[in-house]
Amino acid sequence: MAGAAAAQDLPRPLTDDDFIPFDMEQAAIGHQLFYDPILSGNQNIACAHCHHPDFGTSDGLSLGIGEGGEGLGPDRTPGIGANKIRKRIPRNSPGLWNLGAKDIHTVFHDGRLSISDVYGNGFNSPAQEWLPDGLNSLLAAQALFPLTSQFEMAGNVAENEVTGAVHDRIDKGWSILAKRIRTSSYYGSAMVAAFDEIETAEEITITQIANALAAFMAIEWRSTDSAFDQYLAGNTDALTVTQKSGMDLFYGKAQCSSCHSGSLMTDQKFYALGLPPFGPGRTRQWDPYARDVGRMGESNRLEDAYRFRTPMLRNIVLTAPYGHNGAFPDLESIIRHHLNPRTSQENWTPQMAALPKIPWLQKTDFLVWEDRFEMERQFNKIDIDAIQLSELEVQSLISFLHSLTGFSVNSPKFGVPEGFIP
Incomplete structure (x- = not known):
């Protein structure tokens, strides 16, 4: 092993035993459903519009354009006329890599879905006791919530029977979608x-x-064959000299592994990083600010304000922009923010966000960023300390993160079906 990253510092390699076994025939159906707008309220958007393999299973935007939009990725437009979007999706669309892993117990940026028996159905979720029985995994539960989200897939009130039913009770919307199938x-x-x-x-x-x-998602986007994975499995030649230097920094001086730990490279905990805020946020009821309070919105604990879940890192190179709101366009900028959040905030500009221009939303896009009192509140909650790295060390870290890209990411088992319409 190289340098500071001694054997005891490194995680064990991921193996098949780390993943929930799924049925291939069921996955084939899920493949069609994932790319089919039949599961959206107005039948005009599919899961794949915000989680497309061309953009690393994300969408290439800081904040996505959901129901009512047209097109794909950074070229997606907000729609026109009565069908135009009313709000950007409040948070960055996360990648879907390795979500079938057995050890994952908490998902979404704010952790609002987790393994728990608090409601007697195996999950602590926004659906509470109304979550259906028989779900085979946390990933199955996670798949349900975009379907009932007004601005993601359900649509606006009075536009269709799904969104109307959801406003009555969340599970009633799912019943309507099931009838379609x-x-x-x-x-x-x-x-x-x-x-x-x-x-x-x-x-x-x-x-x-x-x-x-x-x-489908678990099988299609399992990724365990990166150069780093090969290194962990014993092939010491799998990483370049620069990547090994970056690995030493990751597991040493740069302290990345204090949060990005274990085989999945996440501790699944929540931290406030002071990312530049913008967009509609996930505003709580009675909150006077269009802001995103992160984990506090789920836990109702003040100490959780502005904290967000540590993401996994495999294939991170493919999933730009970065952060819970996609504030940073590339790996270097998000790394430098971790190293010194205050300086990063001072240097950040709204032009760094990948936000398609939407005239009727632009006036409110950066209201919270321009509120110095709210900005000071958010900065005072930051959980990480500044770290000094040289330019060469930053580039070595970036090189190491490139080694987390799987060799088979461009040859999935299913791929994009021919009938998918962006």
Whole structure:
């Protein structure tokens, strides 16, 4: 092992045993569902519009353009007329790599979904006791919530029966989506064949839909064959000299591994990094600011204000921009922010955010950034200390992060179906 990154500092390599086994036939159905707008309220947006492999399973935007938008990635437009979007999606679209890992117990930037039996169904979630039974994984539960989000996939109130039902109770929206799948000539028969617990299409519920989506995402975007993974498995020649230097920094002087720890390179905890705030935020009821208070919105604990979950890092090179709101366009800028948040904030400009111009939203996009009192509150909550690294050391860290890219990312098992319309 090289330098400071002694064997005891490095995680063990990921293996097949680290992942939940999923059914390939169910995954094939999930593959079609993931790229099909049938699961959106107005049937005009699919999961893939915000999580596309061309953008590392994200969308290339700081804050996404959801229901009502048109196109794909950074070229996606906000729509026109009555169908135009009313709000940007409040947070950056996360990558989907390795979400089928057994050790993952908390997801979403604010951790609002986690493994727990607080409601008797295996999960602590915004749906509380209304989450359906029979979900095969945390990933299956996670797949359900964009479907009922007004600005992601459900649509605006009064536009369709799904969003109207969700405003009554969240599970009623899922029932409507399940009916669409039950009455589909393709999905109905395919699900009966793939799921042993149902004998007729009439028995299909949102549970089978979520489980199929989870099976697809877990199989399609498992990534364990990067140069770093090969190094962990014993191939000491897998990394370049510069990458080894960056690894030493990551697990040593730069202190990256104090949060990005373990085989998944995350401690799944929450930290306030003082990223420049913008966009609509996830404003709590009665909050006078259009801000994002992060974990506090879920925990209701003041000490959690502005904290966000530590992300996993495999294939991080592919998922720009970076941060819970996509504030930084490249690895160098997000690394430098970690090294000195105050200086980074002073040097940051709104032009660094990947935000397509939306005339009716631009006046409010940076209101919180321009509020010096709120900015000071956020800065005073920062959990990390400044670290001095040389220019060469920063570049070595970047090189190491490149070694986390899987060699097979461009040859997935399923790929983008021919019928997908951006």
